[in-house]
Amino acid sequence: MNRYERIQQIAVTAAQMREIEGRIFAGGMPVAALMEKVAGLISQRVQSLFPLLLNPTPSPSPSNGEGRRDFSEFLVRVGVLVGPGHNGGDALVVARELHFRGYQVKIYRPFSKLKDLTAQHDLYAQSLGICYVEDIADLQDCDLIIDGLFGFGLEREIKDNLAETINGLNEWSKLVISIDLPSGLHTDTGEVLGTAIKANHTLCLGLWKLGLLQDQALEYVGKAELIDFDIPLADVTAILGEMPQIQRVTKGFIKEHLPLSRPAVTHKYKQGHLLLICGSRKYAGGAILTGLGARGSGVGMLSIAVPESLKSLLVSHLPEALIIGCEETESGAIASLPQAVDLGSYDAIACGPGITTEATTIVEEVLANNKPVILDADGLNILAQLGTISTLQNRQVTTVLTPHAGEFKRLFPDIENVQQNRVEAVKKAAELTGSIVLLKGARTAIGNASGKVWIIPESTPALARGGSGDVLTGLIGGLLAQGVAANINSLVERVVIAAWWHAQAGILAAKERTELGVDAFTLTQFLNPVLSGLL
Ligand SMILES: NC(=O)C1=CN([C@@H]2O[C@H](COP(=O)(O)OP(=O)(O)OC[C@H]3O[C@@H](n4cnc5c(N)ncnc54)[C@H](O)[C@@H]3O)[C@@H](O)[C@H]2O)[C@@H](O)CC1
Ligand SMILES: Nc1ncnc2c1ncn2[C@@H]1O[C@H](COP(=O)(O)OP(=O)(O)O)[C@@H](O)[C@H]1O
Ligand SMILES: [K+]
Numbered sequence: 001m002n003r004y005e006r007i008q009q010i011a012v013t014a015a016q017m018r019e020i021e022g023r024i025f026a027g028g029m030p031v032a033a034l035m036e037k038v039a040g041l042i043s044q045r046v047q048s049l050f051p052l053l054l055n056p057t058p059s060p061s062p063s064n065g066e067g068r069r070d071f072s073e074f075l076v077r078v079g080v081l082v083g084p085g086h087n088g089g090d091a092l093v094v095a096r097e098l099h100f101r102g103y104q105v106k107i108y109r110p111f112s113k114l115k116d117l118t119a120q121h122d123l124y125a126q127s128l129g130i131c132y133v134e135d136i137a138d139l140q141d142c143d144l145i146i147d148g149l150f151g152f153g154l155e156r157e158i159k160d161n162l163a164e165t166i167n168g169l170n171e172w173s174k175l176v177i178s179i180d181l182p183s184g185l186h187t188d189t190g191e192v193l194g195t196a197i198k199a200n201h202t203l204c205l206g207l208w209k210l211g212l213l214q215d216q217a218l219e220y221v222g223k224a225e226l227i228d229f230d231i232p233l234a235d236v237t238a239i240l241g242e243m244p245q246i247q248r249v250t251k252g253f254i255k256e257h258l259p260l261s262r263p264a265v266t267h268k269y270k271q272g273h274l275l276l277i278c279g280s281r282k283y284a285g286g287a288i289l290t291g292l293g294a295r296g297s298g299v300g301m302l303s304i305a306v307p308e309s310l311k312s313l314l315v316s317h318l319p320e321a322l323i324i325g326c327e328e329t330e331s332g333a334i335a336s337l338p339q340a341v342d343l344g345s346y347d348a349i350a351c352g353p354g355i356t357t358e359a360t361t362i363v364e365e366v367l368a369n370n371k372p373v374i375l376d377a378d379g380l381n382i383l384a385q386l387g388t389i390s391t392l393q394n395r396q397v398t399t400v401l402t403p404h405a406g407e408f409k410r411l412f413p414d415i416e417n418v419q420q421n422r423v424e425a426v427k428k429a430a431e432l433t434g435s436i437v438l439l440k441g442a443r444t445a446i447g448n449a450s451g452k453v454w455i456i457p458e459s460t461p462a463l464a465r466g467g468s469g470d471v472l473t474g475l476i477g478g479l480l481a482q483g484v485a486a487n488i489n490s491l492v493e494r495v496v497i498a499a500w501w502h503a504q505a506g507i508l509a510a511k512e513r514t515e516l517g518v519d520a521f522t523l524t525q526f527l528n529p530v531l532s533g534l535l
Helices: 003-008 014-026 031-049 086-101 116-127 160-172 215-221 233-240 251-257 285-297 308-317 360-368 378-386 388-393 405-411 422-433 468-485 492-513 520-525 527-534
Strands: 058-060 067-069 077-082 104-108 131-133 144-148 175-179 201-205 223-227 246-248 273-277 301-307 322-328 334-336 348-351 373-375 399-401 436-439 445-447 453-455
Touching: 003 233, 003 251, 014 031, 014 233, 031 086, 031 116, 031 175, 031 201, 031 223, 077 086, 086 104, 086 116, 086 144, 086 175, 251 492, 251 527, 273 285, 273 468, 285 301, 285 308, 285 468, 285 520, 285 527, 301 308, 301 334, 308 322, 334 360, 348 360, 348 468, 360 373, 360 378, 373 378, 373 468, 378 388, 378 405, 388 422, 399 422, 405 422, 422 436, 422 445, 422 453, 436 492, 445 492, 453 492, 468 492, 468 520, 492 520, 492 527, 520 527
Parallel strands: 077 104, 077 144, 104 131, 144 175, 175 201, 201 223, 246 453, 273 301, 273 348, 301 322, 348 373, 373 399, 399 436
Antiparallel strands: 058 067, 322 334, 436 445, 445 453
C-alpha cells in the first residue's frame, strides 16, 4: 500500500497526535522547521484555492455602456485569526507568506500571551509592517478569513469576548479556511466547546483528526482535506500499531477487499444464497427496496420471505428472486415461516425491514439459527424488546445490527451520549454484544467485537430519505452471503464495503440528479455504476 493510502486511512485523537509529534521532535526535527514546512504547504494550498487573478469582471464603460475588461490585479484581502498556540503560529507564517505573495493581509490576534515560537512569528510579522487590527469588525471587508485560533490544543470551552467574536464572525457568512480544524471543535469528538468557527474549508494537518469524522462536527468543517507533511509512517505505527483501531475507509481499502471477479467455474449457490425476511401489508415497499439492494450486490441466489399477500408484487419487481409467501397475521405481518423453509440452508439471513413489531417469533427463530444474520429496522426494535445483550451474548455466529441513532438508543439504553461520540458508542455496543454494529448517519461508523471501528468518510445528505436504509440492508446481506459461500473468515469488511458502496451510490446519484433526486429506488440504480467506476 502506498504512503497516500496509508495516511488517508488513519484517524487520530489529540493525544495520539501529540505523541506522534513528540517522536518527530525527539528524532531531531526542529519545531520551528516543522511549523515553517507545514505552514508553507497551507499557504500554497490557500493560493491555489484563491489565486490572485486578473480581474475577469467587465467594468461598464460610461460612454457606450458596453463591457470592457479591466486587467488590473485583483486583490485578495485576507483576514488572519491568530491564537496563542502553534495553530496561531501556523497562521502567522501563512499571513507572512501571503503578504509576500501580494495578498492584502490583516491580522487579528486577541491574545497578549503567546507560546514562544508563535510570539517570534508575531514579532516578525509586525516588523514587516503587516496590518494588525484591534477590532474584529475591521476584517469585515476581507474576501477570505483564515482561522488559526486553536488546533488540537484546545482544552477548555471558548467563552466571553472570544465566543462573542466567533459568533459574530459566523454571522458574516464569509469564506473561512480553518487550519487543522475549525477552532472550537473538540479534536476527538467534534463537539462544539462553547462555540466554534464555521468553516468552508478545513485543511487538516498531517493526519485526519477523529473529530472531523463525527456527525456533530460536519456543520462546521465544510470541505475537508488533508495536508500531508511527511510524518514518517514509522512514528505513526509506533503510536497506533500496525493495525490502527480506527480506520478511515478509502477507495483503496475497498479495492483491496471487494471481490470484483468470480471464479471461471462456479454456480449460483457457490455465489451465496441470501434469505431476506421483510415486508408486511403496511410496509410493502421496504421488501422491494431490500430486494433491489441485494440484487445490486451480485449475490448468486436470492430468496425473499414476505406475507402471502405480497407475493405477486415481489415477483413483479424481482423476477429473478425466489419469493416465499408466509402465513400472515390479521394486520398483514408475517406470522410464521413455512415449514419447508430450512434457515440452515442459506449462507446469510437479513431480517427486519417492514416486518412490524408483531414478528417477534420470527426474529427469535432467525437468531436461534447458526447462520450469519443482519437485523435492521423492526428486527432491531424486536431485539430491543427481547433484551439486546442477553439475546446476543450466546450467539456463536456473526450478527450484524444496522441501527440509526434512534434504534441504537433503544438497543443500548445504557450507552449515553450516542451522538456526542458516535465512534465510542459503536465501539462499546460491538464489544458488549460481540456483534458487528453499524451506526447509520452522515458519517456511518462500523464496530466489531474486538474494538475496531471503521468510518465512512464521505456521503451525502441526499440519502436522508425513507427507504435508503432498506437498500443498505439488502446490499450488506448480499455481500455477506457471498463472503460466507467463499469461506471468508472475517465478514466485517463486507459490511464496511456495503456501507461505502451505498454512500458512493448516493454521491453519484446526487451528482447526476441533485440532492433531491435520490429516492431509494433511484439509489439502487446507481449501485452498479459505482462498481464499474472502480474497475
Ligand atoms: N502536530 C504537528 O505535528 C504540528 C502541529 N502544528 C500546529 O500546532 C497546533 C497545536 O498547537 P498547540 O499545541 O500549541 O495548540 P493550539 O494552538 O491548538 O492551542 C493551544 C493554546 O491555546 C490555549 N487554550 C486552549 N484552550 C483555550 C481556550 N478555551 N481559551 C483560550 N486559550 C485556550 C492553550 O493554553 C495553549 O496556549 C496544531 O493544531 C497545528 O496547527 C504545526 O505547527 C506543525 C506540526
Ligand atoms: N445526512 C446524511 N448524510 C449521509 N447519509 C445519511 C444522512 N442521513 C441518513 N443517511 C443514510 O441514509 C440511510 C438511512 O437509513 P434509515 O435511517 O434506516 O432509513 P430507512 O429506514 O427509511 O431506510 C443510512 O444509510 C444513513 O447512513
Ligand atoms: K483552527
